[in-house]
Amino acid sequence: MIGAWLSGAGGPLLSGPLSHLCTAKAIPGKVCAVFRTELRKDKEIERFAVFMKTVKRSKTDSEMNQHVTAELADPVNIAPAGQDDVVRLVDLKRRFGATPALDGVSLTVRKGEILGIIGRSGAGKSTLIRCLNGLERPDSGDVFIEGREIGRLGERELQPLRRRIGMIFQHFNLLSAKTVEDNVALPLKIEGRPKAERLARAAELLDLVGLSEKAKAYPSSLSGGQKQRVGIARALAARPALLLSDEATSALDPETTRSILALLKDINRQLGLTILLITHEMEVIRSIADRVAVIDAGRIVEQGPVWSVFAEPHSEITRSLLGGIRPQLPAEIAGRLLPGAGAELILRVDVAGEAARGPLLSDLAVAVPGPFRLVHGGIDHVQQQSVGTLFLAVVGNDARHVADVIAFLKAREARVEVLGHVAGSV
Amino acid sequence: MSPVLFELLLRSIWETVLMTAASGLISLVFGLPLGLALIATERGGIAENLWVNRALGAVINGFRSVPFIILLVALIPVTRLIVGTSIGTWAAIVPLSIAATPYYARIAEVSLREVDRGLIEAARAMGGNRWTIIREVLVPEALPGIVAGFTVTLVTLIGASAMAGAIGAGGLGDLAIRYGYQRFETSVMVAVVIVLIILVCGIQWVGDRLVARLDRRG
Numbered sequence: 282m283i284g285a286w287l288s289g290a291g292g293p294l295l296s297g298p299l300s301h302l303c304t305a306k307a308i309p310g311k312v313c314a315v316f317r318t319e320l321r322k323d324k325e326i327e328r329f330a331v332f333m334k335t336v337k338r339s340k341t342d343s344e345m346n347q348h349v350t351a352e353l354a355d356p357v358n359i360a361p362a363g364q365d366d367v368v369r370l371v372d373l374k375r376r377f378g379a380t381p382a383l384d385g386v387s388l389t390v391r392k393g394e395i396l397g398i399i400g401r402s403g404a405g406k407s408t409l410i411r412c413l414n415g416l417e418r419p420d421s422g423d424v425f426i427e428g429r430e431i432g433r434l435g436e437r438e439l440q441p442l443r444r445r446i447g448m449i450f451q452h453f454n455l456l457s458a459k460t461v462e463d464n465v466a467l468p469l470k471i472e473g474r475p476k477a478e479r480l481a482r483a484a485e486l487l488d489l490v491g492l493s494e495k496a497k498a499y500p501s502s503l504s505g506g507q508k509q510r511v512g513i514a515r516a517l518a519a520r521p522a523l524l525l526s527d528e529a530t531s532a533l534d535p536e537t538t539r540s541i542l543a544l545l546k547d548i549n550r551q552l553g554l555t556i557l558l559i560t561h562e563m564e565v566i567r568s569i570a571d572r573v574a575v576i577d578a579g580r581i582v583e584q585g586p587v588w589s590v591f592a593e594p595h596s597e598i599t600r601s602l603l604g605g606i607r608p609q610l611p612a613e614i615a616g617r618l619l620p621g622a623g624a625e626l627i628l629r630v631d632v633a634g635e636a637a638r639g640p641l642l643s644d645l646a647v648a649v650p651g652p653f654r655l656v657h658g659g660i661d662h663v664q665q666q667s668v669g670t671l672f673l674a675v676v677g678n679d680a681r682h683v684a685d686v687i688a689f690l691k692a693r694e695a696r697v698e699v700l701g702h703v704a705g706s707v
Numbered sequence: 708m709s710p711v712l713f714e715l716l717l718r719s720i721w722e723t724v725l726m727t728a729a730s731g732l733i734s735l736v737f738g739l740p741l742g743l744a745l746i747a748t749e750r751g752g753i754a755e756n757l758w759v760n761r762a763l764g765a766v767i768n769g770f771r772s773v774p775f776i777i778l779l780v781a782l783i784p785v786t787r788l789i790v791g792t793s794i795g796t797w798a799a800i801v802p803l804s805i806a807a808t809p810y811y812a813r814i815a816e817v818s819l820r821e822v823d824r825g826l827i828e829a830a831r832a833m834g835g836n837r838w839t840i841i842r843e844v845l846v847p848e849a850l851p852g853i854v855a856g857f858t859v860t861l862v863t864l865i866g867a868s869a870m871a872g873a874i875g876a877g878g879l880g881d882l883a884i885r886y887g888y889q890r891f892e893t894s895v896m897v898a899v900v901i902v903l904i905i906l907v908c909g910i911q912w913v914g915d916r917l918v919a920r921l922d923r924r925g
Binding site (some may be wrong): 315414416436437439440441442443445446448450452454456457458459467470472499500501502515519525695 | 728767815825828829831832833834835836839843844847850904921923924925
């Protein structure tokens with residue numbers, strides 16, 4: 282713990298035990314800053330000292346304000362270091378040759394949540410998840426697991442830490458020469474637990490995943506879904522604080538995928554286990570994730586609660602990943618869109634939350650008389666939130682009428698996009 | 708076949724079995740760790756060390772490129788140092804082992820390389836160290852191949868032991884040359900060939916059965 286007395290242009294600025302700079306604001310005459318958690322590393326302490334010197338040198342309040350703003354804009358200093366963060370990544374970078382796999386990723390995973398990271402293949406997902414248990418080393422940046430920085434730990438120091446982190450894989454990675462129960466018990470064998478305890482724990486976990494009767498079977502006799510259940514049981518054996526899921530359902534059929542995801546959600550609820558999963562399927566995110574982070578070319582381009590990202594995707598990549606599960610304008614209509622005039626005007630209407638639950642269309646019909654049709658779309662339910670996308674065709678060429686329709690929808694907090702006209706009826 | 712020749716045949720069988728079994732066992736004991744060392748030190752291995760890897764590879768290739776009959780003679784000083792004599796069955800076991808060890812190391816290396824890297828990654832993710840990976844993953848997963856490779860090595864050793872007659876080691880090959888070929892005793896030649904066929908088939912059969920039992924890959 283460090284104590285500091287910061288004084289600048291306007292007299293004493295700050296006093297008391299200091300630590301990580303969280304928020305700071307220059308107000309006339311002084312800087313108000315809030316610091317949380319301890320400064321743990323020399324690097325941070327040094328950086329903070331430099332920052333204070335710079336602030337002290339400020340001659341005017343606005344200059345001081347600038348310094349503080351610049352400091353806060355740096356993710357290294359504003360990443361919150363809450364006690365509830367199981368994982369905190371700060372400005373992680375990793376290159377393979379000339380191509381950056383991770384290009385400055387900062388991310389936190391909170392205790393008890395399911396965070397989904399989605400991206401196309403080659404976006405850096407696998408590298409990212411492997412940085413969390415040290416299977417991959419970042420070139421720069423910090424990886425905090427339960428508050429402890431692991432990026433620079435040696436292989437030997439990482440080993441006990443990895444036991445706190447379970448991992449499941451796309452291709453299950455079960456040992457073919459061991460029985461199901463021996464596979465599940467392996468993490469405990471590595472920990473050096475006595476055999477009786479290992480087998481008791483394995484039995485308990487196989488019961489949890491519904492495979493008790495397969496304890497003595499070999500993995501080759503199991504189906505894909507059963508293998509992944511064994512993988513999950515094995516990942517849970519050493520009672521981890523965090524479960525990493527590397528495309529765990531990508532090799533499974535849709536029905537099995539659903540049952541595996543339901544199992545993961547169950548485990549998350551029952552055991553309060555924090556889960557970080559990577560996937561290229563939005564359906565997986567939608568089914569179980571609480572929050573989603575979209576990764577593209579080694580950067581997190583978007584993150585937030587799943588329903589809000591679904592309702593209002595900001596980046597092109599997110600929209601494209603959502604394409605498969607959100608309504609899209611049917612191709613045959615999209616191909617006939619004209620910029621000028623036509624018999625019908627096609628609108629895309631996105632609604633979320635309250636707006637999506639209300640009688641939007643019947644209200645529209647009453648408020649703005651005139652024919653319109655629902656061409657395509659629907660209301661979806663994500664995390665108990667309603668998220669809808671509707672494609673409406675407004676019949677006729679009356680610009681005033683169209684403007685009224687759009688104004689009404691916007692008043693209901695819908696996002697409206699004019700896609701174009703179509704000549705005949707579609 | 709005269710009773711004397713028959714007795715000679717029995718003795719030769721014993722000598723061949725002894726040479727094959729002893730040098731086979733030694734090549735297993737040294738060859739498997741050598742194969743593991745090759746896999747562990749290669750690029751991306753669990754104990755990557757390219758210099759060690761290249762040095763091991765060069766030594767193995769060196770021994771493997773010397774014809775066995777030359778090795779048999781060239782190793783005489785080494786044999787004398789280890790066994791105390793440079794002639795006889797026990798003396799032949801030294802060059803046989805030294806020839807078979809690098810041979811088996813290469814075979815073991817191939818089996819070990821076939822172990823899915825995902826399994827090694829899984830063991831590392833569980834917090835396993837190198838020893839855990841070798842004991843719980845590499846060796847058990849490659850065991851069918853390791854056993855099948857050992858079978859091949861034993862059969863090769865039976866063939867190589869025929870040359871050991873050159874340093875007075877006896878054995879079936881020696882019997883076939885001295886009696887069957889040089890003394891025109893066709894019955895001895897036929898008997899030796901039949902015994903060798905039975906021996907090779909027996910080893911292969913046991914090896915195959917063992918592999919089938921061990922292989923759980925489905």
